[in-house]
Amino acid sequence: MSVIAASPASADVSGDFDTAALGSTPSGWTVSGGGGDATVQQVPGTVDRSLRLRDTSTTASVLAGTAFGSTSSTVVAGFRLRAAQTSATIGVHLDGNAGHSVTVAMSADGRLYTYDGTRRVDLGTYTADRWYDIRVVARPSTATADIYIDGERKADGLAFRTSGTALGRIEAGVSKAHTGTAWVDDVRTTVENNTGNWPYLGAVAPRTAQQVGTSDLIIGAETLDRDYTNYRAFAPYLGRLGATTTRLQGGWGKTEKTKGVYDWDWLDRIVDDARGRGVKPWLQLSYGNAAYPGGGGSGLGGQLPSSAEALDAWDAWVTAMVKRYKNRGVTEWEIWNEPNLAGIPVADYTDFFIRTATLIRAEQPSAVIYGQEAGIDVPYAKDFLARLAEKGKADLLDGFTYHPYNANPDDAWTYGQVEKLRGLIAQYAPGAVLRQGENGAPSWPGSFGALGDLDWTELSQTKWVLRRVLNDLGRDISTSVFSISDLHYPGKINSKGLLQTNTDKTIRYAKPSYYAVQNVASLFDRTVRPLPGYGWSASPDASLTVQAFAKQGAGRQIVGVWSGAAKPSEVNTTRATDLTFTDGNFDDPVLVDVRTGAVHDIPAANWSVQGGKYTFKDIPVYDSPVLIADRSVIKF
Incomplete structure (x- = not known):
């Protein structure tokens, strides 16, 4: 092509x-x-x-x-x-x-x-x-x-x-x-x-997951349990991306095709290889198993196992799974996938969560266990959390994940609902955290899955992913990009991958979104923390999003800025914007375009400081994040 x-x-x-x-x-x-x-x-x-x-x-x-x-x-x-x-x-x-x-x-x-x-x-x-x-x-x-x-x-x-x-x-x-x-x-x-005549300094230096160490950036590697992607094909790109955690689905049906016989080889190879690349697996316990009558659904929208035989087999598989992978460095678990979208009654999901989480805790007391729902279904989440607390089992929940899909990655309603979820967690399960567990955008129109009815290109996908990730990190939310590779569902392709695939699921090439996320991974490890309530103003007074961060230690800052209040556009037209940060901390500020990785010096004539008030003139802002960052915190 x-x-x-x-x-x-x-x-x-x-x-x-x-x-x-x-x-x-x-x-x-x-x-x-x-x-x-x-x-x-x-x-x-x-x-x-x-x-x-x-x-x-x-x-x-x-x-x-x-x-x-x-x-x-x-x-x-x-x-x-x-x-x-x-x-x-x-x-x-x-x-x-x-x-x-x-x-x-x-x-x-x-x-x-x-x-x-x-x-x-x-x-x-x-x-x-x-x-x-x-x-x-x-x-x-x-x-x-x-x-x-x-x-x-x-x-x-x-x-x-x-x-x-x-x-x-x-x-x-x-x-x-x-x-x-x-x-x-x-x-x-x-x-x-x-960027005008501003001196070019270099490009953001990619860092592997091993070099990054720890971060709040997760890369999705879902559907391997159903062979919709090919781990061996995308594995070389996994560690190079720089995300330090990957979300995997455990695949009961793939592991136990014959009753009572477990074939762990497929998952052993994935878990061991990912860890060898510095990427920590986060394992989801799902879906059902057709080997058992009443064994539950075997894919997206699948129902929970329901028969006594199937539930006993589920218990045995969960126990064996945790026992096996706790010794392979797995500490994080998630129970089922999108139960609310599958129409699973919240009472049934709560009981199933308690049943499964109790087995995990018995085998791995230090395990970190997540419950979840899709979209941002506050009523479902509230009912689940309240029932969990009523049963005296809130201590089983360490985190709650949600899957938001909106054409506008800055959608105010979405983050309003996120704050409601945080309030519910604080009320019913204090100490548990909120995680964005699955989210992405297609790279071509007509793609299968969420947001697939809209026109997309590799450019708009890239901008969307960057805006969503920086919005989440700026709110101190660990965040997952869905997914590392395009997904080949039966007869249809979900193009949310950062890697373009061939018909046999091998990798064709890395999309622009891959390199953009690689830049985020390099810049935002866990030593870079969000600054909530950061004071700023802009002229002209456009629709801007600003997310601020500081490097631990010296406190030098990274401030992300972008325009747009809708789905990202297919052009990169910038607008010269004056920005004022009321409590800045910069010694030698530079400009970074996260999408391209280009780092430019901000000329002395384009910035000034009085006390903690920093003013920046003619910053080229567009609908993809640019950073004003202290040079000391950028690796290039």
């Missing part, structure tokens, strides 16, 4: 190789070099169509390229690259008027590489007949570039190979010295507006 942005700050404009005629040159592409051909072909062993470059000459190259319009703004280019051998040199270039400015290539000796100026930079080995997900962020304003491979930043601040102040073309090629075949797919270029 090929995606080219037509202009700065526009949403992606798509066109794909899958609809191009076999044997044709893709529309908008030109072929040169004379050493072979470049045509749309079906990738061996798949039904996928990609651009194939085939060089049959050792004296001439084959090149295929397309122009995206000359620009001096930052260009973000994503593409997938695959070599049919390790004995030819193939590559993709971002070109300016002077030639190749940025190159990512595969050499004839089996190495991935790029350039820092004229110096070759090794990026590791590559394997034939394997797709590599590559992202290049190129900045003509500083003549530098960053390179990501499979979601991991491999190099940053690389000098352009050739001088020039603009880019305008992307080109793939097989070198003339070798014969060989290359495949290129999912070419996506977008253009990002520069």
Whole structure:
């Protein structure tokens, strides 16, 4: 699939190789070099169509390229690259008027590489007949570039190979010295507006979950119990994202397909691998099991087990589950999924929660146990909490989770209901915490699941996720992004994943939302705490959201600001805004665009301070979060 942005700050404009005629040159592409051909072909062993470059000459190259319009703004280019051998040199270039400015290539000796100026930079080995997900962020304003491979930043601040102040073309090629075949797919270029003449300092440095350590950011990895996603496929991206907890569904029906026989292998591998990547599993005890009459529903909206035999089997499985995984570092549990949306009477859910939580506590006294509901159903939550307290079992509840889905991630009603939930928890189960347990936005229109009836792109998905996450973190709510990978329900796809998938659930590429959440994970670990009641004002007096945080220790601040009171737009038009913070704490403030990761110095002429009152002039604000942050708390 090929995606080219037509202009700065526009949403992606798509066109794909899958609809191009076999044997044709893709529309908008030109072929040169004379050493072979470049045509749309079906990738061996798949039904996928990609651009194939085939060089049959050792004296001439084959090149295929397309122009995206000359620009001096930052260009973000994503593409997938695959070599049919390790004995030819193939590559993709971002070109300016002077030639190749940025190159990512595969050499004839089996190495991935790029350039820092004229110096070759090794990026590791590559394997034939394997797709590599590559992202290049190129900045003509500083003549530098960053390179990501499979979601991991491999190099940053690389000098352009050739001088020039603009880019305008992307080109793939097989070198003339070798014969060989290359495949290129999912070419996506977008253009990002520069922040005036403010000095560019660098990009937020991604941190793995192991490097982050602890945070309140959770990444959903749901539906593995029903094989709607592929853990092995997305596992390499999991730790690189930086979220330190992942939500998993335990899968009674998958584990006990034959009565009394448990096959833990599938879940053992997931739990052990996630922990090895620094990501702590949060296990949900659900769904039912068709092996038992009255065993309950086996998926979304499923009913609770009801027969005596099924309930006895549930008890045995829960006990065995906790016993097994408490020794594998699992301390957090959640009981069932969205009982209110399944129409489960609150009295039945309360009894089931008590039954299950009692078993967990007996096996793991220190366990952290969550009850839940979907949406924000305050009456259901109140009834559940009140019944729990009446039965003298409120001590079994350590937390309560909710799943809000609103087109506007800043929705005032949503957070008003959240405060009601907090009040109910304080009343009936003091000491328990509130957690946002599942939430996300699709990345294309017509997606299955919540919010799927609206028009979405990868851009609006990214903005939505960032606004929701920073709203939650700013209110001291641990928050989960749903989900790491697109989910393949029977006959339909839920596109809320941060990773685009193929039809076989393998990973196609990391969406822009993946890199944006990676920035959040790097910036907001548990040493960065929210500042409730933060004082601010703005001019012009637009519809703004402000969430403030401080780094523990010195207390230097990070303040997130964005506009919008509705679903995020498909444009990135900024508005110069003056901001005043009445109790700020900055020594050397910088501006961070969370979506892109770009860090810019705020010139001295654009900020001033009197006591604790900080005033910032002409801050470029739009409907995605930007941060005014002290330079000391930003890793770049």
